[in-house]
Amino acid sequence: MDLRTRFTEEMKASMRAGDTARTSTIRMMIAKMKEADIAARPSGVQQVGEEGIVSMLRGMVKSRRESADLYRQGGREELAAKEEAEIAVIESFLPQQMDEAAMQAAVRDAVADTGAASIKDMGKVMAALKAKHAATLDMAKAGPMVKAALGG
Incomplete structure (x- = not known):
């Protein structure tokens, strides 16, 4: 529905x-x-x-x-x-949010998919996450995770 x-x-x-x-x-x-x-x-x-x-x-x-x-x-x-x-x-009307482990996995996958190597590629990774997981991923929490994954 x-x-x-x-x-x-x-x-x-x-x-x-x-x-x-x-x-x-x-x-x-x-x-x-x-x-x-x-x-x-x-x-x-x-x-x-x-x-x-x-x-x-x-x-x-x-x-x-x-x-x-x-x-x-x-x-x-x-x-x-x-x-x-x-x-x-x-x-109660929003889709279920990803838990911490699923968010970490999504960030790892996005970093690998985009070929991001440094903090300069953070925008590409965030765009990939938003395109793939917009409904279930809290982008405010994903930002620091991406930054940490890229060594920032």
């Missing part, structure tokens, strides 16, 4: 269950997706694809993590908890 259909089905289920927090978060995700669709129209695309939706969801998670950290620093634990509840809902 594609993400657009899944959003609709999950929203209906959460509304039936009376889970207002989950319903609110899913509505927010749908609104953000529609916003992305509208932004993509000038380039001739009617709807953002699955990769675009996954990228949008990752951005939403990142934004909420930052907000939760700021709320904690400000002593607003209840708002941080709300942000983390939204993160949990959003992450």
